[in-house]
Amino acid sequence: MLSNPAWAALSGPQACFAEASGDAARFRSDVSPFAALADPADPAAWRDLATLTSTALLTGPSLSPGPGWETASATPGVQMVGRAMTGVRDPEAVILTEADVPEILDLVERAQPGPFRKRTVELGRYLGIRVDGRLVAMAGERFRLPGWTEVSAVCTDPDFEGKGLGARLTLAVAAGILERGELPFLHAAADNERAIRLYERLGFESSHDVVFAAFRYTH
Incomplete structure (x- = not known):
């Protein structure tokens, strides 16, 4: 759960702020720029994300873009x-x-x-x-x-x-x-x-x- 906190939030306690499609979700744009996937390694989840937005900010231990997506920027961080x-x-x-x-x-x-x-x-x-x-x-x-x-x-x-x-x-x-x-x-x-x-x-x-x-x- 902590390895995919945005998904845990959007599919759980903060679902009221979510726009969702299949295995992808994002916060409403005036709330937060973060989006999330149930499984970032699943190409189908990335296709679901494309139905919601053409740009997305995600966080997790390791992220590689799915089919049709490219990385615009990446900043290393630490979770505490x-x-x-x-x-x-x-x-x-x-x-x-x-x-x-x-x-x-x-x-x-x-x-x-x-x-x-x-x-x-x-x-x-x-x-x-x-x-x-x-x-x-x-x-x-x-x-x-x-x-x-x-x-x-x-x-x-x-x-x-x-x-x-x-x-x-x-x-x-x-x-x-x-x-x-x-x-x-x-x-x-x-x-x-x-x-x-x-x-x-x-x-x-x-x-x-x-x-x-x-x-x-x-x-």
């Missing part, structure tokens, strides 16, 4: 799990809602945490920290699978880096996940050694290598 960690609630963290989306998207533009769309905030609980009314850091929940929830969009305004805000919000989001009886996991770019060291200090441990790959349908 928090099997034995302890979350910590943060009294300064506020719950972010649809009303905060303009500010969230502005922060995403400045901090570049990865793909984020105008309805991504609906996928789970997002928390932020404000300084003088300005949203300067956030983190939240993206993929939800049976028993697991992904911590995602951890980011801090460049003017406020180095103050531990990302760590605080990661622990606060994890606390909410753990209180539901689930376990947190997350992804990081393989070359983001600073983030990986931080997550290790917070109690996450490496699960396996992944790739984030964009594919394009050519015929």
Whole structure:
């Protein structure tokens, strides 16, 4: 399940956000750019995906394009799990809602945490920290699978880096996940050694290598 988290989410707890065809599914475009296949090694699943979209972002341990598809880009990453960690609630963290989306998207533009769309905030609980009314850091929940929830969009305004805000919000989001009886996991770019060291200090441990790959349908 953790080796194919987007499929586990789209075919399970987050099916309400899915557009599906056979053994392929994707999040609605205003929610997330991610798509998924029940079995990325199955050519039929790739044909199903072509009925949904001509471009797709997938993640998994190993991904090769199916017939008619080509790889547009690929970024190595690592998946980390928090099997034995302890979350910590943060009294300064506020719950972010649809009303905060303009500010969230502005922060995403400045901090570049990865793909984020105008309805991504609906996928789970997002928390932020404000300084003088300005949203300067956030983190939240993206993929939800049976028993697991992904911590995602951890980011801090460049003017406020180095103050531990990302760590605080990661622990606060994890606390909410753990209180539901689930376990947190997350992804990081393989070359983001600073983030990986931080997550290790917070109690996450490496699960396996992944790739984030964009594919394009050519015929």
